[in-house]
Structures are given as C-alpha cells and as structure tokens.
Amino acid sequence: MKSSLWQCTWLTAIAAALAWIPSTAAAEDAKPFRVGIVTFLSGAAAGPFGVPARNAAEVVVEALNAGTVVAPYGNTKGIGGAPLEIVFVDEAGGTTKQVTEYRNLVQQKNVDAVIGYISSGDCLAIAPVADELKKLTVFFDCGTPRIFEDASYKYLFRTGATATIDNVAAALYLNEHKKNTRKIAGINQNYAWGQDSWNDFVAAMKVLVPNVQIATSQMPKLLAGQYGAEISALLSADADVVHSSFWGGDLDALILQGAPRGLFKKSTVVLTAGETAVQKLGDQIPDGTIIGARGPFDMFAPDTELNRWFRKVYTDRYNVPPSYPSYKMAQAIFGLKAAYEKAQAGGKAAPSQEQIIVAFEHLTFEGPGGKVTMGLGKGHQAVQGTAYGTVKHVGDKFTLTNVTTYTAERVTPPDGVKSEDWIKGLKAAK
Amino acid sequence: MNPRDRTLVTLVAALVVLLAVGALLPPWQFLATVALAKGCAVLGLMLLLRTGLVSFGQGLYFCLGAYSAGGLGQFLGVTDALVLLAAGCLVAAVVAVVLGFLLANYRNIFFAMLSLALSMILYGLLVKSQALGSTDGFNVAPPTLAGWALSGHDGRFFLYALACVVAFAGALTLDRYFKTPLGRLAAAIRDNELRVEYMGASVRQAIHVKYVIACALAGLGGALTGLTVGHIDPEMAYWTTSGEFVFVAILAGTGSVAAPFLGSVLFEIVRSVAYQHSPNTWQLALGTAMLLVIMFLPRGLWSIFATRGKVA
Incomplete structure (x- = not known):
C-alpha cells in the first residue's frame, strides 16, 4: 500500500516535471x-x-x-x-x-x-x-x-x-597607382547620390593633385539607359580618368555601350560601385578598369x-x-x-x-x-575601411590586380567633422 | 432637408466620426492624416474633372506647397502650422494664377500633357538644386500650433485633427462654390463650351478660376503632407504623384465633395495592407482591388452612396 503511494507520488512528480520542462522551454523561446x-x-x-x-x-x-x-x-x-x-x-x-x-x-x-x-x-x-x-x-x-x-x-x-569612403578611396587609389593623372572627367546620375559622389571625388582629387583639370562632368538623368551622347562627350574630353558612381541597369548600360566605343581604353574608368556589375558582366568589363565595392565586401572581403x-x-x-x-x-x-x-x-x-x-x-x-x-x-x-582593384582577365577569368585596401582612418573623417570639410585636408599616401 | 443642408450634415457627421476613430486608433492616425492631405489635392482635381479637364500635373502645386511650408520652417524658422499651411496654399495659388493664363487656353490631352510638363520642370529644377538636398530633399521640423509642439502622442492627434478640420473646410467651401453660378458652370463647360459662351459667360475665365482653386487645394495638401511626414523631396512633383491623384479621383468618383477623401483614405489603407501582407506582390494586390472597383463601380466608389441619395 505504502509503496504504491510512493509510486504514485513519484509518478506525479515526474509527470509534473515533464510537463514543466517544455513549459519553461516554451517560456524561454516564447518571445x-x-x-x-x-x-x-x-x-x-x-x-x-x-x-x-x-x-x-x-x-x-x-x-x-x-x-x-x-x-x-x-x-x-x-x-x-x-x-x-x-x-x-x-x-x-x-x-x-x-x-x-x-x-x-x-x-x-x-x-x-x-x-x-x-x-x-x-x-x-x-x-x-x-x-x-x-x-x-x-x-x-x-x-x-x-x-x-x-x-x-x-x-x-x-x-x-x-559614401565618403568610396570617393576618397578612389582618389587615393589613383594617386597611388596612376600617378600621371592630370585631367579627370565624370559621368554620374543626376540625383543626390551621383552629385555627392562626383563632388567628393573632385574635392579629394583637387587636394591630391592640386593642378588637376576637370575636362567634363556628364550628369544624365537617373535610369536614362542610353548614354551615346555622354560617351561621345567623354571620348572627346580626352581625360586620363573617368569617374562614375553608376549602379544597376545604368552601370550595365555604360559598360555595354562604352566598351565597344573604346571609352575604357582611352581613359581609365573608375567605377565606385562597379562590384555589382561583375557577376553579370565580368567578362565584358575591360582590363584596366578600377572597381570598388563600397567597402571590404565580395572580392575585397x-x-x-x-x-x-x-x-x-x-x-x-x-x-x-x-x-x-x-x-x-x-x-x-x-x-x-x-x-x-x-x-x-x-x-x-x-x-x-x-x-x-x-x-x-x-x-x-x-x-x-x-x-x-x-x-x-x-x-x-x-x-569601415574599403578597397579598390584593377580589372585584369587571366584567360577567361575575371581577376583583380593591384588590390589596395584602405583602413577606416585613411578614408573617414574623425567624429564631429563634416566629410566635405575633412576632404579638403586630405593627405596623399606616403 | 434641402440638399445643401444634407451635405453639411454629412460633412459634420464625417468630421465627428473621423475625430472619434482617430482618437481610438492612434496607429492609423498618421496614415489617415496623409490620406486627408492628399485628399485635398484630389478634391481640387475633382473640380477640374467636373469641368471636363484632367490635370496630370497637380504634383507641381502639391510639391510647391510642401517646399514653401518646409522652406519657411527650415530657412526662416517659422513653425506655426497655420502659417505654414497658409503659405503653401498661397504660393501654389499665385503660381497657378500665372500659369493659368497659359493653361486656360488648352483642353483635353493638351491640357493634361502641358500640366504634366510643367510639374516635371519643377521636378527637374529641384533635382538640380543641391542646396535643397536634390533628390534626397530635406527634413521639416515638427510644426507648432499656438506655440504648442505637434509631436509626441497628443501632438500627433492634434495634427490629425487639424488635417480633419482642413479637409472639412476644404470640402464645405468647394460644396458652396459648386452651388454658385460660377461653380455650376463646371458641368456646362464640360458638356458644351460653345453654349456657355453664347450665354455670356467667359469659359476661359471660369477655367482659370477653377484651376487656381484646384491648385491652391493641392498646395494646401502638399504643405499638410510635408508637416505630417517631416520630410519633403522632389518626388512630390514627379508625374507618378500627379498620376496617383488622378487615379484616386477616378476611383472615388466626382459625385460629392466627400468622395475624394473617402477614396484617398481607402486607397491608402488598401495600399498599406497590401504592403504589409504581400511585400513582394503588393502592386498585384493593389491593381486587382482597383480593377474590381472599376469593373463593378464604373462611376467610382461614391456611386454606392449616390444611388441611395437619389431614391431618398
């Protein structure tokens, strides 16, 4: 009699414990x-x-x-x-x-x-x-x-x-790997992103290359898709470097329309957001193009x-x-x-x-x-730091050479200083 | 009851219901405030539609109103909501008076295209002006009313109440206007312009006045939207904004001055629900809902009420 009472108590206790365990687990996971x-x-x-x-x-x-x-x-x-x-x-x-x-x-x-x-x-x-x-x-x-x-x-x-890091690092990269840059041009979409990118880039280049010449700044509207006239203007501008913050379909269009016309051969093209085009158009981005990924991402990771x-x-x-x-x-x-x-x-x-x-x-x-x-x-x-590299196809394979990473301190203003003011005091790589 | 009083009673009842619902459902206040603000622009468009004109450029005035109110706050430190709303309304009206001299000469597709072109000019100018933030626009400080900030839980309700009162006043004013001789010319102009001229009225002048009223309402709506959202950008002058107004106006129907607000609120709710429940296919959900309305209520949402009104 006694033992069965004990058994009963134990069984109840175990059952209660079993019932309690999932309920606590649920309480922990519940929210x-x-x-x-x-x-x-x-x-x-x-x-x-x-x-x-x-x-x-x-x-x-x-x-x-x-x-x-x-x-x-x-x-x-x-x-x-x-x-x-x-x-x-x-x-x-x-x-x-x-x-x-x-x-x-x-x-x-x-x-x-x-x-x-x-x-x-x-x-x-x-x-x-x-x-x-x-x-x-x-x-x-x-x-x-x-x-x-x-x-x-x-x-x-x-x-x-x-976005400051993209254009400051682009300027630093040119300063390091393309020392004879004297004349720059740009093709950026006419909206806040394109305007800011171009302004930051020009400001940084003016510091690094004091006598830099700005050949032309093309500002087609966002998602224009056709850049025949702008590419002609860039070709006749005869610049050492063409800067572009294009992205998405516009970037694809610029590569597909600019490469056959020799834009990428005549000038070194810097694509600050170029990484997003690599997956689809990697084969068609000409050698010598400088691309960034807006941070240490993808091939720069x-x-x-x-x-x-x-x-x-x-x-x-x-x-x-x-x-x-x-x-x-x-x-x-x-x-x-x-x-x-x-x-x-x-x-x-x-x-x-x-x-x-x-x-x-x-x-x-x-x-x-x-x-x-x-x-x-x-x-x-x-x-965060960022990086740039130069496109070089090895056989059919898309690769990057001269990959240079920039620490956060090199491309970012200290706290409390506005980017546009900070860029004016930029220092070249020693 | 004569029809004028019935409209007044309906509008007062609507105002009371709106205030009560807003007080009980704070999460919906913001959406409703924006819907009522846009409803003001649609109300103006309804006036043009009754005259047989479709403006695809009300975004011009919507944006002007918002930038006037926002700019006054941002650059001159004015924060009083009533002053900002009046400024938005006034700037839009002044520009409409000037542009009206040109637009009053055109009808049909020419009127629609020209109004669209003018709004896209403003869009282009704003995109190019980097001092105003280009496409990113700029933030608008929270407005005040009689020195009291319209932010926080209670402040938001008062902003909503202000939108309700503005919508109510707009609807009532337009309703009264429709009952004046000049207001009644709207349908006459739409049906037969030549006869209106023979009767001795100037079609050109009538259209000019209606255009200014419609644009002042769009400016008012824009200013109210800017104050509510706390941010303005050139997208407000883009043709899709104007297109949305036309869309809502057709969806709502031109049967009553309350229709634009009903249409606007329903449109925002349907769109918001679609956003939340089908983030990948909200356009499809929205399109289906609109298609159903067009198929089963070709005269707009208001026709549900209008038939009952005629019987009574």
Whole structure:
C-alpha cells in the first residue's frame, strides 16, 4: 500500500516535471525577436541591391535560428537565444509611403527593431521618426553622411560606412597607382547620390593633385539607359580618368555601350560601385578598369571563417555569390546580434531596448567583411575601411590586380567633422 | 432637408466620426492624416474633372506647397502650422494664377500633357538644386500650433485633427462654390463650351478660376503632407504623384465633395495592407482591388452612396 503511494507520488512528480520542462522551454523561446526588414523588392534598385539584401537576410536569419552560423556567432541560437522573426517590407513608393510603413511596422506589427533602407532620401525621412517612436533602427546601406553629420539620434544606428569612403578611396587609389593623372572627367546620375559622389571625388582629387583639370562632368538623368551622347562627350574630353558612381541597369548600360566605343581604353574608368556589375558582366568589363565595392565586401572581403561560411550558404541557396548589398545586410544583422548579446552580459534574459542601445554604441563587431566599429555620430555610425582593384582577365577569368585596401582612418573623417570639410585636408599616401 | 443642408450634415457627421476613430486608433492616425492631405489635392482635381479637364500635373502645386511650408520652417524658422499651411496654399495659388493664363487656353490631352510638363520642370529644377538636398530633399521640423509642439502622442492627434478640420473646410467651401453660378458652370463647360459662351459667360475665365482653386487645394495638401511626414523631396512633383491623384479621383468618383477623401483614405489603407501582407506582390494586390472597383463601380466608389441619395 505504502509503496504504491510512493509510486504514485513519484509518478506525479515526474509527470509534473515533464510537463514543466517544455513549459519553461516554451517560456524561454516564447518571445521571438521581431525585426522589420525594409529593402527594395520592386523597382530599379531591387535587382542590384534590394533583392540580394533580402536574400542575405533570409539565409542569415535562417542559419541563426538553426544555430548553424560559425564563430563568433555560433554560441547562441537566434539572437541571444530568442528566435528571430522577420517582417519584410518593400522600400519602393517614396518617402511619404516609407514613413507610413515604418510607423505601421512599429505601431501595428510591434517589431522589436527595424533594419533597412537603401535610399538616402528614405534614411533622412525615417531618422527623426525612429527617435519620435523610440524604436531601435539600423540603416544597413544608404550612404549620405548627412544623417549623423547634421543631427544626432538615440535610437538610430548605421552599420554601413558613408559614401565618403568610396570617393576618397578612389582618389587615393589613383594617386597611388596612376600617378600621371592630370585631367579627370565624370559621368554620374543626376540625383543626390551621383552629385555627392562626383563632388567628393573632385574635392579629394583637387587636394591630391592640386593642378588637376576637370575636362567634363556628364550628369544624365537617373535610369536614362542610353548614354551615346555622354560617351561621345567623354571620348572627346580626352581625360586620363573617368569617374562614375553608376549602379544597376545604368552601370550595365555604360559598360555595354562604352566598351565597344573604346571609352575604357582611352581613359581609365573608375567605377565606385562597379562590384555589382561583375557577376553579370565580368567578362565584358575591360582590363584596366578600377572597381570598388563600397567597402571590404565580395572580392575585397577578408578570408575569415565567417566570410567563407557566408559565401557558401548564400551561393548554395541562390546559385550566385553574395554582392556588396548582401554583405551589408548580413553586417547589420550581425551587428544587432552582437549588441543584443553584449547587453545580455552572459545572462539569458532579454535585454531592454535601452540596454541594447548602450551596448551598440561604440561597439566593435565582426561581419563577413571584417571588423566594423561604431566610431562616428557618438557611436551610432559605423566606420569601415574599403578597397579598390584593377580589372585584369587571366584567360577567361575575371581577376583583380593591384588590390589596395584602405583602413577606416585613411578614408573617414574623425567624429564631429563634416566629410566635405575633412576632404579638403586630405593627405596623399606616403 | 434641402440638399445643401444634407451635405453639411454629412460633412459634420464625417468630421465627428473621423475625430472619434482617430482618437481610438492612434496607429492609423498618421496614415489617415496623409490620406486627408492628399485628399485635398484630389478634391481640387475633382473640380477640374467636373469641368471636363484632367490635370496630370497637380504634383507641381502639391510639391510647391510642401517646399514653401518646409522652406519657411527650415530657412526662416517659422513653425506655426497655420502659417505654414497658409503659405503653401498661397504660393501654389499665385503660381497657378500665372500659369493659368497659359493653361486656360488648352483642353483635353493638351491640357493634361502641358500640366504634366510643367510639374516635371519643377521636378527637374529641384533635382538640380543641391542646396535643397536634390533628390534626397530635406527634413521639416515638427510644426507648432499656438506655440504648442505637434509631436509626441497628443501632438500627433492634434495634427490629425487639424488635417480633419482642413479637409472639412476644404470640402464645405468647394460644396458652396459648386452651388454658385460660377461653380455650376463646371458641368456646362464640360458638356458644351460653345453654349456657355453664347450665354455670356467667359469659359476661359471660369477655367482659370477653377484651376487656381484646384491648385491652391493641392498646395494646401502638399504643405499638410510635408508637416505630417517631416520630410519633403522632389518626388512630390514627379508625374507618378500627379498620376496617383488622378487615379484616386477616378476611383472615388466626382459625385460629392466627400468622395475624394473617402477614396484617398481607402486607397491608402488598401495600399498599406497590401504592403504589409504581400511585400513582394503588393502592386498585384493593389491593381486587382482597383480593377474590381472599376469593373463593378464604373462611376467610382461614391456611386454606392449616390444611388441611395437619389431614391431618398
């Protein structure tokens, strides 16, 4: 009688424990960390930027939730043990639409954080709203330095470097590898990105080559597609160097229309965002063209375990290697994870948003493109080095020679100094 | 009840409902504020549609209104919402008076194309002006009302309430205008211009006045949008913005001064829901919804109410 009573008690206790275990496990896993991811899913910027970024978010988040990411992110599943949940939003539709959708993400979808924005206009519009709604927001790609140079924000971070590095590094690279540059020309799209890129490049070149001559600046409209007249103007300008910040279909068009007419032979063409064209048009980019990837990404990425892993999972899934927007998206997700787990300080509990923000400020973390430091804008803006290389086909294979990397300090102004003022004091490589 | 009073009662009821719904559903306030602001531009367009004119260039005034309000705030430090709205409205009206001399000579596709061309000129100018941020535009400081900041939870509601009142005033004014002799000329001009001239009215002048009213409303809507969103850029003058106004106007129908606001709010809600639930195919969802409206309600959304009105 007695023993059966004991048995009963034990069985009850075990049953209760068994029932309790999954319930605690559920309590730990129950609250996923919801992230709104905003990137171009339609329109001209979707193909070259938006979709590669979305793809990167998908593979990285899936791997994080499965716990299959390599060091230094292999220790915990998801984000600090909580599964990551993604809500995708299309970045198309203009700033008014984007501010509306950002508010919907925060107020209706109740996301814990937002990662996104490729267009600088969208970033400028979202920045004050992030602080108004007090929601942790990470910009992953947009390049305008105005965000943290004209204002400061508490809830906003940007894990990608500003566009300043692209053009300063391009000028430094020319100064190192093409010393006889005397006459420059440009072809840039007539909108903020193209205008800023050209202005930064000219300002940097004027410092490095004081008597540099500007032969012509062609500013066709965005997505014009046909550049016959501009190419003629560039050919007759007879410049040593032609600078272009073209991207997407415009970049493809410039390569396809300019190469047969000898533009790339007559002048050294610098394509600051050239990396996105390599996958599709690598064979057709003439030797001697200088290309950049807006940071240490893709062919400029360091040979780390994380980078090898990222390239493999991405290529296995999508059959193409990741391009720089994919790298920048992965970098933003890893940055958020690093900040979150630093805020946990070894514990298991979910940190508060305030704790994540404190941990994020001045954080140094590793992305597939190497180390990233949140060094500007009071610890909210990433600084990162970049690299340029010269195209050289070996047989049929696309390769880069004279690859030169520039540390963050070489191409980024110190905190509190505006990019345009800083460029004027630039120093040439010794 | 005579028809004028019925409109007034409907509008007052709509205003009360809007304020109540806005107070109860704060997450929707922003979307509704933007929808009402755009509704002002559509209201102006409805006036032109009733006159038989389609302007594909209301974005010009929408953008001018926004840049006037935003520029006053950014460069002169003016933040009072009423002053900024009045400025947006006024600048748009003044430009419309000037351009009206040219546009009042044209009809049909020529009027549409010319208005579109003018708005694209403004777009081109703004894209080239780097001091105004080119395509990136610039941010607009949060507005104030009688020295009180319209930001934060309560401030946002007051901004929304302001948009409701502006929309209400716009709709009521236009309704009164439609009942004046000059207002009634709209349908006459659309049906037979020659007869209007024989009756002794100047078609050119009537169109000019209507154009100015429509553009002032677009400027008002633009200023309100700029203040609400907190950011303005040249996209507001791009033809897709103007196209959206035409689209909403046709979707809503021209049956009542309340129709543009109903159409605008529904359009924003449908688009927003589509964005959230099918991020990769929202255009398809939006297009399907619009196609259904065009197929089953060829006279616009307002025809649901209009038939009932006639019976009563």
